[in-house]
Each structure stands twice: as structure tokens, then as C-alpha cells.
Amino acid sequence: MLRPLFFFVTLLVCGLSAQAQYEANWNSIDSRPVPTWFQDAKFGIFIHWGVFSVPAWGPTKSAVYEQYAEWYWWRLLDPKAATYKEFNDFHNRTYGKDFKYQDFVKGFTCEMFEPADWATILEQSGARYVVLTSKHHEGFTLWPSAQSWNWNAVDVGPHRDLAGDLSQAVKAKGLHMGFYYSLYEWFNPLYKSDVNKYVDDHMIPQMKDLVTRYKPDVVWTDGEWDHPSETWKSTSFLAWLYNESPVKETVVVNDRWGKETRSKHGGIYTTEYDLVHDQTSVGKKIEHPWEECRGIGGSFGYNRNEQLSDYSTSEKLVHILIDKVARGGNLLLNIGPTADGRIPVIMQQRLADMGGWLRVNGEAIYGTRSWDKAPAVTADTKVYYTRKGNDLYVICTKFPEQSLTVKGVSKNAKVSLLGYSGKVAQAASGSDLKITPPSLNPATNPCQYAWVFKVANAL
Template identity: 75%
Template sequence: MIKTRLLLCCLLLSTTAFSQQRYEPNWSSIDSRPVPAWFEDAKFGIFIHWGVFSVPAWAPTDASVYEKYAEWYWWRLLDPKAQTYQNFNDYHNRTYGKDFKYQDFVKGFTCEMFEPKAWAEVLKGSGAKYVVLTSKHHEGFTLWPSAQAWNWNAVDVGPHRDLAGDLSKAVKEAGLRMGYYYSLYEWFNPLYKSDVKKYVDEHMMPQMKDLVTRYEPDIFWTDGEWEHPSETWKSTEFLAWLYNESPVKNEVVVNDRWGKETRSVHGGIYTTEYDLVHDQGSAGKKIEHPWEECRGIGGSFGYNRNEDLSHYSSSKELIRILVDKVARGGNLLLNIGPTADGRIPVIMQQRLHDMGQWLGVNGEAIYGTRAWSKSPAITKETKVFFTQKGKDLYVICTSFPDKAIVVNDVKKPSKVALLGFRGSVSTSGSGKGLTINPPQVTPANNPCDHAWVFKLENAL
């Protein structure tokens, strides 16, 4: 009883100290705020790109990475410098006619099949611990009734429904954390094009604060920062408000996209995208800061009707991606792109289901773990990954080993087990080296598909 009371007192003191810290509107102060611990423990989240761009839902599949993004449809139509400018215009003029304006697509953003509770079940079944929805992409269309987006939001036009609010309620009721993606800039907003300062003060700032106070998100994930430095966006002013005054000041997680100089330098978690290398890109590296990789199941974030099976990662590939990111100390934010009528495409549901099945067996090697400090360097050819939790080490094999596995720099474990397997696992060796002899696994006793995990208890 005494120990329990002491623990509760410590937790209360810790929470109080965290909440009493006051942050100033400068990067030195803002960067001193720790990333809330829940994020690094969660490891796996689902990104959702959904908006007016989900109506044309088209992009070429043979272009460079960024040019494959279907959510950039409007911009690609009007940017003659874009590599795919002609592709988009040829498709658009052939399909809709050259006089058909992008704004007219909103009539097709009907969302009549959107069932928030059903979505939440799919998302929870994936094993993800948090969700990040595009509240507003670069097109400026908001999925909530934003006063700053009059007649260009999902309540005034299109589905006539608070999509952000409905999904947030369902996701939180399912026990997951809910977050929002928010684009700082808007491609064709007249105020942004004419007076950035006025846009920030009268449009962006009140819009962001409304989103936070209305839905109390666990994550505020910004983007579209690259045209201006953070000073222009008044990013530190907003973050000081978020950390000091907002209803989510203690638990909210933010990313690093707050100005053209901030990625992998300032903010909260660092972000990579399709494993592209930024200042401290993730490819093959362990980043010494909380970080997250975002990517789609296919080549696009927004739903792309032009993609076929060959453009989608398999369940095996997605599980390897998750393992790779977690073994290097990061999280995976895996994107789905719903359709304009409000469905999660079946192929995406199937991939999420498979990941959930795998995590149901092997989740303890993912959730709450950290990168093993003595892990060998990770490359594209790596087949054996390591995570650790306390004194336990997890050895994750993306192919079932056909020979013994040698693990160096560990103590003799108190127990070695293959997660989900009822039989025993034999080992040999002493001192700092340990040899794991894989058991005989058959279709009848195989614990999972795609990747297998050996747990070494008290090996560190």
C-alpha cells in the first residue's frame, strides 16, 4: 500500500511538473519540451489522406516519387514546370473536358458510404495505436466546419458532414489516439498569394486553434511549410500556445514541419517520407531523436485509381518496413487513401488486417520497445533485426531461419522462446555469444506468417 501511494505521488508530481513548465515562443524553449512518452511506445499509426482530390483519384504510376501523389492533382494541372504536367492535363481533358474546374470535383466528394465506427474497427484491427487524418491538405478544403474555409469545407459543400469530428469520436471510442494533418499553406488561396502575413494572422492561426480546441487531438502533424521560414509562419508562437494554453498541452505530439529550415532540426518528432533522405534521413540510419516514417501502401497517399496490384506493397513487405523502422528507433505512419464515397479500399483493408494478425502474435517485440544499442548496421539486405524492452532482447527474422542464429554481446538469457510457438527453443554458447537453434515449424504449428520473433529474457 505504501509503495502504491509513493508511486501515485511520483506520477502526480511528474505530471504537475510537466504541466507547470512554461514554454517561450523561440526554438530553444520549444525544443526543450520532451516528446510525450506515449508516442515512442505506440510505434505504429495510420495516416489517412482524404479530400476533394479523392474524386479524380488519379496520378501516373511511372513518375518520380512526389509526382505519383494523387493528392497533388490540382497543382499538377496548373504547374507547367511539373514533370507530369502534360500527363495530368491529357488525362483531365480527356476524362472531364478542359473547361471542367478542379473545384467542381467537390460535387463528387459525397462520402455516403463513410461509417466512422466501421473505419475505427479496421484501424484498430491493424494493430495501430494512433490515427492521423488530413484535416486540410494543400487544396485548402477542410474536413470540418472551419469558419475560415467558408463554402470550401465538408459541412458547407460535398458530403455536408463533419468528417473530422465523426471519425475522431469513433477512433477515440475504439481506444486509439487521434491526430490531424494540417497544411500550413494553400496553393490557390487568394489571401495566401497576396499577403502571407495576413493569411497567417487571419486564416491559418485561428483555423489551427479551432481545430485543436474543437477536437483535442493527440497529434498535430503539419506540412506545406517549405515556402517560408518558421518565423513567417509564426510557428513558435503557435507552439507556445499549444504547449502552454491549449487543452492538449501535456499530451500532444507535433512534428518537425514548421518552416523551410526546421525538418530534422526543430519541433517535435522528426519525419521522413517514403524513406527519402532529408537532413538526417532514415535510410539505413538510426536517428538519435524520436522520429517517424510516413508512406503509403502504394505509391500515392491519396487514393489513386491508376494503381494496380503491382504498385501495392505486400503484407510481407509492410511488416518488414515496420520492423525496420522500429529496430532503428522510429515509428511507422502507414497511409491509406479512402475513396470519394467513403470506403477504405479492400486491398488496403486486407493489408491492415494482415499487419494486425502479425502484431497480435508479435506485438510485444514492437510496442514499448527501443532500438538495441548494439545492433549490427541495418541495410536493405538485413534479415535479422533487434529491439529491446528493459532487459529483454527480441530477435526478429523476416525469413524463417534455416540455420542457427548467433547473437553477440548478450548475457545468457533466463529463457528463450519463439513468440506464438508452443514448443521449446534450444540454445548453446556462453559468455557474450549465444546461438539460437530454430525449432522445426510446420503449417500446423507455425505461429505467424512473414516474420518470426525470438524473445531472449534477461539477456541484457
């Protein structure tokens, strides 16, 4: 009698377990919810760092993609690139025609890299997660990957596990740690000769090693455009990631898993400098969880050619963050460290300013969602809205000189200005709430760049 009962219980447990499993197809993979932590975090830091950080050069007056210093190797060898001549002229003039890209690894020394200091800078920026390039399209890995023998940061260059050291420091600060990973490699002989063997023997084992070794909360893939997701075996990897990996409950992935997948399959959708496949989405709310990635300047990798005018101001960056969050997205803001392991001071300054604003106004950013009834943003008003529970946040990117009217709120609503200890005058007329901004002076002004009126019990 015990054996049938045991068999029945075993079947029941296995059946429940099987129902929770994700299959290697997009219908199943796409059914997995994006972990809540990501939608609550709102602000992350992208880090592009690698051998490309040694030449650290790109033009600054070209189209966006042509400015990317991390594409240095490709631009040197691609005569179809609009900036091919510019890259070659700079390279030959600076290093000589016989200097190969691989020779740059000797300059990727990272002797100034202090992971604890980086983690402090990142934490104080107000970011809640970090995504480091574990491997860009050049194929060089920042960890001791067996699949990239003699082309990784432990075997050559700094002789150090950069990914591991930073991951440990970032997690110690209570931030989520993730990794960018390029599916393809420009000049890997195996990739060029047999992409299927490359995927089976190189890419998949490498990705599983990265996940198993460092347990990241984000796997941010790129370089997917050469092949459909079937060639990359993306759904098979994601089924493993969601069913068996040590981060199956918490990991967030993006939508770059094949040339057909952006804004269609995977996890979060990703825009880049507001460039998306569906251009009608720019400036509008995207219903699916999404994230905008961009640099402080025009490049992701550090670009020595950039001037002050090429960098976004702190005010602009705060406004970008507000815009993305109010439309239901996240901002993944990139920094490009130097080859010796420093975060450029101008980037530190921008991050510190964003952190200062968030320390006052983070309540209107973290854990919020877009407000379905928010009026359209206009050039005159520049007012954005977020919500959290029954509370509404009215975010003004310029301090209002006249009263504001918020429509469709509860008569029990109570208004305050975040960071300001004084009272804010308000008047209700039906479901309309009139907010009269207080008069501020340098002593009472709570912040710079943008101001937030909290409307408690508004909804």
C-alpha cells in the same frame, strides 16, 4: 502578517508555473520532450481524404512526388511539373477543359462513410494512432471551419463533419487521434496576396479551432517549405499549444514548421518514402524520435490508376515496420479512402495482415526501443533487434535455416519463439547465446512474414 505570506506563496507558485512555460523560440520549444505514448505506439495510420479523392488520379511510373494523386489541382496548373501534360490530358479527356477543380466537390459525397467501421478496421490493423488530413494544400477542410466558408465538408460536398465523426469513433476504440494540417494553400487569394495576414487571420485561428474543438494527440503539419518558420509564426503557435491548449500535456507535433526546420526543430522528425534532407540517415538509426510516412502504393490520396503491382505486399509492409522500429522510429502507413467513403479492399487486406502479425509479435514492437549493440543488418541475415527492459527481441524477416548467435547477453537469458508453444534450444558460451530454431510445420508455424525470438533477461 498574512498578506506578505500570501504574496510570497503566490510568487512561489507563479514562479514554478513560469518555469514550466515554453517560450516562443526554438531553444525553448525544442526542449519539450516528446510524450512517451508516441514512442511506445510505434505504428500509426495516415489518412489522405479530400476533394482530390474524386478525380483520384496520378501517373504511376514517375518520380515519387509526381505520383501523388492529392496534388491533382496543382499538377493541372503548374507547367513546370514533369507530369503537367499527363494530368491535363487525363483531365481534358475525362472531364473536359471547362471543368474546374472546384467542381469536383459535388462528387465528394462520402455516402458510404461509416466511422465506426473505419475505426474497427484501424484498430484491427494493430495501429495505436490515426492521423487524418484535416486540410490538404487545396484548402478544403474536413470540419466546419469558419475560415474556410463554403469550402469545407459541412457547407458543401457531404455536408458532414468528417473530422469530428472519425475522431469520436477512433477515440472510442482507445486509439490516439491526430490531424494533418497544411500550413499553406495553393490558390487561397489571401495567401497569394498577403501571407502575413493569411497567417494571422486564417491559419493560426484555424489551427487553434481544430485543436480546441477535437483535442488531437497529434498535430502533423506540412506545406511549410514556402517560408521560414518566423513567417508562419510557428513558435508562437507551439508555445500556445504547449502552454495553454487542452492537449498541452499529450500532444505530439512533427518537424514541418518552416523551410528550415525539418530534422532540426519541432517535435518528431519525419521521413517520407525514405526521402529525408540528410540522406545519410536512410537505413541508419536516427537518435531523435522520428517517424516514416508512406503509402501502401505510390500515392497518399486514392489513385485509381494504381495496379496490384504498385502496392506493397503485406510481407513488405511488415518488414518496413520492423526496420523503422528497430532503428528507433515509428511507421505512419497511409490509406487513401474513396470519394464515397470506402477504404479500398486491398488496403483493408494489407491492414488486416499487419494486424494479424502484430497480434502474435506485437510484444517485440510496442513499447520497445532500439538496441544500441545490435549488429548491422545484412542482406543475408535480415535480422533486426529491439529491446524492452531487460528483454531482447531477435526479429528474423526470413525464418533462419541455421542457428543464430546473439552476442553480449546475460548467462541467465531464456529463449522462446513468440506464438510457438514448444521449446527453443539454446546454448551459452560466455556472453554469446546460440539459438537453434525449431522445425516448424503449417500446424505449428505461429505467423507469416517475420518471426521473433524473445530472449528474456538478456540484458
